[in-house]
Amino acid sequence: MxxxxxxxxxxxxxxxxxxxxxxxxxxxxxxxxxxxxxxxxxxxxxxxxxxxxxxxxxxxxxxxxxxxxxxxxAVPSMASILDIYRARRLIEVPALAQAWPRHEAVARMRLAVDHAERMASVLDWRAVGSANIEFHRAIVALTDSPRLIAFFARLSVELRLAFGLLKHPAVLHEPYISLNRAIVQRIEDGDQKCAADLLEDYLAKSERMIMASFARLD
Amino acid sequence: MxxxxxxxxxxxxxxxxxxxxxxxxxxxxxxxxxxxxxxxxxxxxxxxxxxxxxxxxxxxxxxxxxxxxxxxxAVPSMASILDIYRARRLIEVPALAQAWPRHEAVARMRLAVDHAERMASVLDWRAVGSANIEFHRAIVALTDSPRLIAFFARLSVELRLAFGLLKHPAVLHEPYISLNRAIVQRIEDGDQKCAADLLEDYLAKSERMIMASFARLD
DNA sequence: ACCGGGAGGATTGTTCAACAATAATCCTGT
DNA sequence: ACAGGATTATTGTTGAACAATCCTCCCGGT
CATH class of the missing domain: 1.10.10.10 (Winged helix-like DNA-binding domain superfamily/Winged helix DNA-binding domain)
Known part of the structure; x- marks a missing residue:
């Protein structure tokens, strides 16, 4: 967006x-x-x-x-988080599974991971969060589908909203950098299947974490 | 929409x-x-x-x-049609594959098919087209996901736009009524896998047909 | 006849001021 | 304390205004 x-x-x-x-x-x-x-x-x-x-x-x-x-x-609810992650799974996993390893978006993924790492070293966790989201946008960009890309852009804004609601400790974003690095590595190696599996893990883990943080709120 | x-x-x-x-x-x-x-x-x-x-x-x-x-x-292009069908596949097929046979949306699917058949018997092909689209909206409603439902609603409006561009012979909508009937039947019988396969056929056939019509235009 | 170039008109882009309708707040009398 | 009414704040919608831009058409030069 x-x-x-x-x-x-x-x-x-x-x-x-x-x-x-x-x-x-x-x-x-x-x-x-x-x-x-x-x-x-x-x-x-x-x-x-x-x-x-x-x-x-x-x-x-x-x-x-x-x-x-x-x-x-807008104030994100648990229901909306669940919904967003469901849509993410539906879009991102096939996007990665059918990725062409030399698609330009792969470079975007790599850049996003690098950037996230740099921001993490400066302890700017909000920037790390943004970079992580950019990583996933790049994944969706692999599809070359304008409509899916636009739809995902909306989801990611809502997601950032939800992150903003939470307290912002390192734990919210830091663990996912290495996961992202692993994913982009697999794609560059041409192992889409494995990358997609890793992404599925990522999403499950991230969803659990954010739901838990949410529950600890009100 | x-x-x-x-x-x-x-x-x-x-x-x-x-x-x-x-x-x-x-x-x-x-x-x-x-x-x-x-x-x-x-x-x-x-x-x-x-x-x-x-x-x-x-x-x-x-x-x-x-x-x-x-x-x-907006004027739909071939590229947009391809994009729309790609997104449709991504959303509709899993929606059907994971359907709960007694979901209320199944009744909507059944109603849409019945309505399409009635309209076909009166030769109101535009209404048949609308009913067919309603059928697919009902499929997406099986997911209970507000975001997917909203996204698909947009796609379906664009799709209707594209249909409006084409000449409106019976052949554009009539063949799909029986296909839809078969799909809802399988769902009611609890055979989601088969229903999803049928839907895949449906989409492939429908896409080929609309692209061919499009090519015959300008 | 062909082409360039304004002149003038039409349409959009943006602002402002106004007022009705609704919601929030406060005040008052009991 | 509290019900109810008056007051205020804010939104919902309108109309008019004007600058910026685009389109068209006419005119004049070659």
Whole structure:
């Protein structure tokens, strides 16, 4: 979502991606109410344009409308986490299983892992989380399917939202770097089957972990 | 997309679904330009509200923005058809393979097949097409996954758009009714594996057919 | 006849101001 | 303490305005 786009596409979309980034980065917290007038003046745009941006993000599941009360940052639930992981399994595993080892997205995967490792060495765990998500986007990019890629982009924004809800200790992201490294290694070696199996493990482990963190919340 | 929603959700969304229905029903043809002032006055809403609706539908892939020229009804290409069928396979086949035979969506599948047959007997082929798509939505509903269901709803709108582009002979929809009947029968009998195989055949056949029709166009 | 280049009109992009409708808050009288 | 009504804040929707951009068509030069 919050990636390559823009140009002259229009102010509303630009605002939408900016808001999306703020949500993903944690500047806007889940459940927070977004007042139209306040944000419009802050971002120096008109209320109408802001409303267009809100509509966009509502469609993406980043924001939530309440009929006559306004928009709020979406708050992820256990049910939504389960749903997201289910969809992830459905998309990512076949994507990896049918991967062409010399697809350009493999390089993206490698870059994402490297970046995650660098960020981990500086203890910037939020950046590690972003890099890990970029890794999985690269996996989906292996399919060359615009619709699957767009769908997954939405899922990943929602996922970042959920991560933002949790406390951010190293344990949330650090263990997965080496797993990702193993996966990309297998793909580069041409062993898609094994890579897909590893990914399945990854997803199971990650899902369990995030659910457990969630349960420890409220 | 153009289904259960509404209530007090807001005028823009209501307009969006109405436009979406018009697109799906063929009242708005692919490639057609949508003038803001014209539609705003016709539908008796303000231009601002209409623009919000446009933004919504752009996100769904129903409309297309061209920077300083306006919005157009999206026109499906061969590439998009291929992409849609790829995503359909990825989602529908596992959905069916893991189906619980007494899931309520099975009844929806049965109803859709019955309806398609009735419409075929009256030679209303557009309605047959809609019923067939409803059948496949019901398949995805077997997953109980809100995100997959929403994603598939988008795909199905795009698909209807593509059908609208084609000439509408019986051959486009009629052969698939009996295939659908066979699939729902297998599910009711608890033979998911066989149902999934049948679905795979269905999709392959349907894709070949639509691609051939497409090639015969321009 | 052909081509370049404005002039003018149409349409979008964005803003602003206004008001009705609804929800939240506060105040008051018991 | 609390029910109920008045007040305020916010959203929902509209209309008008103006700049920016694109399209068309006409005109003049070669």
């Amino acid at each position: 919050a990636d390559a786009r823009e140009q002259t596409t229009g102010l509303a979309e630009e605002i939408a991606t900016r808001l999306c980034e703020q949500v993903a980065s944690g500047a806007l917290r889940p459940g927070q109410r977004l007042f139209e007038t306040k944000f419009a003046t802050e971002m120096e745009i008109s209320r109408n344009t802001l409303r267009e941006a809100f509509r966009l993000l509502t469609r993406d599941g980043v924001l939530r409308y309440e009929p006559n009360r306004g928009v709020f940052v | 153009a289904d259960a929603r509404e209530q007090t959700t807001g005028l823009a969304e209501e307009i969006a679904t109405r436009l979406c229905e018009q697109v799906a029903s063929g009242a708005l043809r692919p490639g057609q330009r949508l003038f803001e002032t014209k539609f705003a006055t016709e539908m008796e809403i303000s231009r601002n509200t209409l623009r919000e609706a446009f933004r919504l539908l752009t996100r769904d892939g129903v409309l297309r923005y061209e920077p300083n020229r306006g919005v157009f009804v």
